[in-house]
Amino acid sequence: xxxxxxxxxxxxxxxxxxxxxxxxxxxxxYIMGGPDRSLRVRIFNDQSxxxxxxxxxxxxxxxxYEYDIPIDDARxxxxxxxxxxxxxxxxxxxxxxxxxxxxxxxxAHAGLIVAEVELPDEDTQPAFPEWLGREVTGDxxxxxxxxxxxxxxPEETE
Amino acid sequence: xxxxxxxxxxxxxxxxxxxxxxxxxxxxxYIMGGPDRSLRVRIFNDQSxxxxxxxxxxxxxxxxYEYDIPIDDARxxxxxxxxxxxxxxxxxxxxxxxxxxxxxxxxAHAGLIVAEVELPDEDTQPAFPEWLGREVTGDxxxxxxxxxxxxxxPEETE
Numbered sequence: 001x002x003x004x005x006x007x008x009x010x011x012x013x014x015x016x017x018x019x020x021x022x023x024x025x026x027x028x029x030y031i032m033g034g035p036d037r038s039l040r041v042r043i044f045n046d047q048s049x050x051x052x053x054x055x056x057x058x059x060x061x062x063x064x065y066e067y068d069i070p071i072d073d074a075r076x077x078x079x080x081x082x083x084x085x086x087x088x089x090x091x092x093x094x095x096x097x098x099x100x101x102x103x104x105x106x107x108a109h110a111g112l113i114v115a116e117v118e119l120p121d122e123d124t125q126p127a128f129p130e131w132l133g134r135e136v137t138g139d140x141x142x143x144x145x146x147x148x149x150x151x152x153x154p155e156e157t158e
Numbered sequence: 159x160x161x162x163x164x165x166x167x168x169x170x171x172x173x174x175x176x177x178x179x180x181x182x183x184x185x186x187x188y189i190m191g192g193p194d195r196s197l198r199v200r201i202f203n204d205q206s207x208x209x210x211x212x213x214x215x216x217x218x219x220x221x222x223y224e225y226d227i228p229i230d231d232a233r234x235x236x237x238x239x240x241x242x243x244x245x246x247x248x249x250x251x252x253x254x255x256x257x258x259x260x261x262x263x264x265x266a267h268a269g270l271i272v273a274e275v276e277l278p279d280e281d282t283q284p285a286f287p288e289w290l291g292r293e294v295t296g297d298x299x300x301x302x303x304x305x306x307x308x309x310x311x312p313e314e315t316e
Contacts, residue, residue: 031195031211031213032190032191032192032195032196032197033190034190037189037190037238038190039190039197039211051225053189053197053235055189055235055238063234063238065227065231065235067209067225067227069223069225073223076221077211077213077223080195080213080221
């Protein structure tokens with residue numbers, strides 16, 4: 001189990017594109033869950049798969065359990081997804097002690113771009129690149145789980 | 159993924175006790191789920207652990223995915239169980255082409271004893287030992303998931 005502490009921002013500029021590493025295509029399906037927990041499967045570049053269980057309500061801190069699973073299991077489970085399957089390309093951008101993860105959404109959520117940074121504790125402040133937009137940490141509309149139930153892009157994103 | 163086809167009975171006699179192999183203590187916690195799916199963790203003899211995802215509504219046939227996980231993960235997740243943790247000893251009793259599994263419940267469900275047999279298809283008929291009681295296949299009150307939400311023993315068991 002790992003504690004997950006992260007901050008999340010919208011992305012307003014393009015400058016990150018030249019700095020980021022090659023992207024990974026992620027297909028992500030929520031299989032079950034509730035307000036304080038979820039089970040999802042993710043398929044990476046159509047080659048491998050992982051199951052993730054998240055438990056907890058804190059906006060920035062949750063318990064997270066991840067296990068590699070056979071890709072065929074993930075594909076079958078994804079057929080029983082609750083809501084919309086999330087399809088995005090994730091780019092890594094190392095920046096000093098931190099790594100930004102930039103998610104460019106496709107399909108039902110095309111137009112949405114979100115940047116996240118994982119932090120060692122809740123007091124640590126990373127340097128904020130100029131291409132960052134508004135912070136949306138704790139804004140439930142930008143949780144992947146919420147996106148999976150709605151489709152479309154939250155109204156204030158543009 | 160394996161299809162799970164099984165029939166379930168109450169147990170009315172004691173004769174199985176001399177025939178069964180040594181039992182395995184199972185601690186079982188449901189972490190999340192709904193009417194047609196569930197995620198549970200099980201701890202075996204306080205030594206190993208497994209995560210199980212079941213999807214599907216048919217009384218006798220469901221999709222089932224099982225993965226071994228670290229026992230510490232299972233113990234942590236069990237602290238977030240929905241409802242009552244199930245504590246039982248499972249005995250195996252091979253009988254011809256079939257294996258009966260007899261669950262003797264402890265704790266919140268003490269007094270309940272249930273026998274299950276897994277079948278290759280829905281038409282196969284096993285031999286029915288004399289210690290079997292009433293068939294409860296498809297009776298939702300005897301699903302482990304239902305037991306985890308209620309505690310106690312369903313009224314007609316005795």
